[in-house]
Amino acid sequence: MALARSWSIALLGIEGRSVEIEADIGAGMPGTKLVGLPDPGLREAKDRVRAAVRNSRHTWPDTNVTLGLSPANLPKVGSSYDLGIAVAVLAASGAVPAGELPGTVMLGELALDGRLRPVPGVLPALLAARRLGHRRAVVPVECVPEAALVDGVEVLGAAALADVLAWLRGEAELVRPEAVEVPDSQHVPDLVDVVGQPEARWALEVAAAGGHHILLTGPPGIGKTMLASRLPGLLPPLSRAEALEVAAVRSVDGSLRRSTPLELVPPFVAPHHSISAAALVGGGSGLAVPGAISKAHRGVLFLDEAAEFGPERLDAMRTVLEEGEIRIARAKGVVRYPASFQLVMASNPCPCAPPRETDCTCTPAARRRYAGRLSGPLLDRVDLRVRMRPVTAMRVHEDRCPESTEVVRRRVVAARARAAERWADHGWSTNAVVPGRALWREFALSRTATELVERGLQRGAITARGADRCLRVAWTLADLDGAERPDGDHVASALEFRDRRAA
Structure with a gap:
């Protein structure tokens, strides 16, 4: 034996x-x-x-x-x-x-x-x-x-x-690894290609600077997808630890590139609206496999035609947006996958979605049903809501050439550095993850600055979660302006981003 x-x-x-x-x-x-x-x-x-x-x-x-x-x-x-x-x-x-x-x-x-x-x-x-x-x-x-x-x-x-x-047996040697090359840069779409849309460009910069979720609403063909695909280029490169987290998920999924296993550009995942709930959040028989939200970890999850996804799939992400991970229970055990991503949703204002809103042929009931596919609890977790306007001119004069990704990224990196330095002692890296208790206690703003938020709470225009998210966006706006603390104008601008009419 x-x-x-x-x-x-x-x-x-x-x-x-x-x-x-x-x-x-x-x-x-x-x-x-x-x-x-x-x-x-x-x-x-x-x-x-x-x-x-x-x-x-x-x-x-x-x-x-x-x-x-x-x-x-x-x-x-x-x-x-x-x-x-x-x-x-x-x-x-x-x-x-x-x-x-x-x-x-x-x-x-x-x-x-x-x-x-x-x-x-x-x-x-x-x-x-x-x-x-x-x-x-x-x-x-x-x-x-x-x-x-x-x-x-x-x-x-x-x-x-x-x-x-x-x-x-000591008769031969096995293959030893060579030095792993990490690409310094990777081609990403440039923001200079986006024509017009100054408000949406500004909202995308704010989202990148603070790690905020964003909803882009407007008729087809005005640049919602173009803007969303350019968000990863505005984000700072991943650290080695973050890149390893991304590579680990891809390794489990089997989608890791063997030639370049470590990439520093944040991932961009854009599933089709026909995706199943299990493919979106993770699932399968036996022990669950990672879904699209985990593949977008440390990057961007883009849901184009968000209203077509359906409440079951969209509402499955509510807890994930708050906690940054997904826990999936199956008969054989519970698995946890990281899912800390920036959510970007794009939606038409109505089912017919004409180029001009005045040409809409939908009934008020049809518009309400379409808008209702994005539930209130989900929208309450989206910090920035932007109504995009139709493009009226395709030619851009040289003296008004839009800013490139590199120019905007420099401002984003500087704003993120200010936020990281401010929250370093507390373990938070971006404004979007700062808990509400810290915003209202340790880092409380003056009553003058938060007067509009308090008034919105009294009128029921925003929820307590919405108030927290307004303050987070206000801190991001202050970081972009180079201000030490947000003032009343920053808070007012943050409230405008939560206008439900933009949803």
Whole structure:
């Protein structure tokens, strides 16, 4: 009787837990049993691994083999355990030494001929491995650039099971990562291409400076989508920690670019209005996978034709907009995905949406029904609401050439730097995440400055949440003006952005 162990990582969302893979070879009828809550894909691993071992010129034990994945009550999903299972079995049978296995994480799917195939989730798995104290990881060679983003873990890449076995015997070396290139810049659409719309351009700058959500309302073809697609170019580049968070979600989703796994430009996600609720917020059978809101983490989620999404999908984002993460409960467990994004919605004013509002043929009831698709609780979480006007001239004179993205970004970065310095001791990075208690207590404005907000609360024109968001926008306007604190004009301008007629 022989026993050997190897280690892998189980992912719950982007959080990882260490999994100990035990292989026991004992007396009895030939057969292989896999225990430890494997999913159907993992349950097939014993057949894949057996064929891969044979085709790598090794012998599968012709006796009873029991494979245990611990902790036993933790759901195991996917095929990334194949390599760990194969190594544990061969170490238990004495085909390879087990000296290098302690402290080493094995990740990879095995083809029947022994090739090592890439698997999703390598980046968050190695981030978890580092936190759990593992010092080394063996991954498929295609996943080496992704794995190399994790400092503090020795990364080794293999193309086939035979390479890993030769390394365990000390007969060969595995692939080591090269320096990961992080692009300094990436092409983003320029704001100079947007014709007219000075109010909307200003609102987009305010949204970028404070991290605020924004709603653009107007007839088709006036530039709502153009403006929204230019918001990522106005935002500051992601820090390395933020870029790793974005890359971790993409790694789990399987959409990470292997050539450039780390990108500093904030992501821009624009799902079609036919998207399902599960695809928007995350879901699926078993353990839920990330949705569009998590893919937009640290970036922009753009909902074009927002009224066509329907209340079920839009209202599913209410809590997410406040908390910055999504928690999805399924029978096999609860997963958490980050979802801290800027929401940009674009909507027509009515179903017929003529170029001029005076040409509208919709009945008042039809207009109310259309506007009612964007619920009041959702709109209450949107800081900026802008009514865009039709463009009356396409030619722009040289002396009135609109500002470029680079010019506006400099003002945005300066405003964000002021806000970050002000909130640094409290752990807040942008004005949009400052809690209301701080705005009304520690950083309370004078009664003269907040008089309009108090009056709006008394009349029922705004809610308590709306009052908090007005003050957040006022702080952003003050940062853009270089003022130390917002005054009455900044608060009044913030209230104008919450005009329900712009919704």
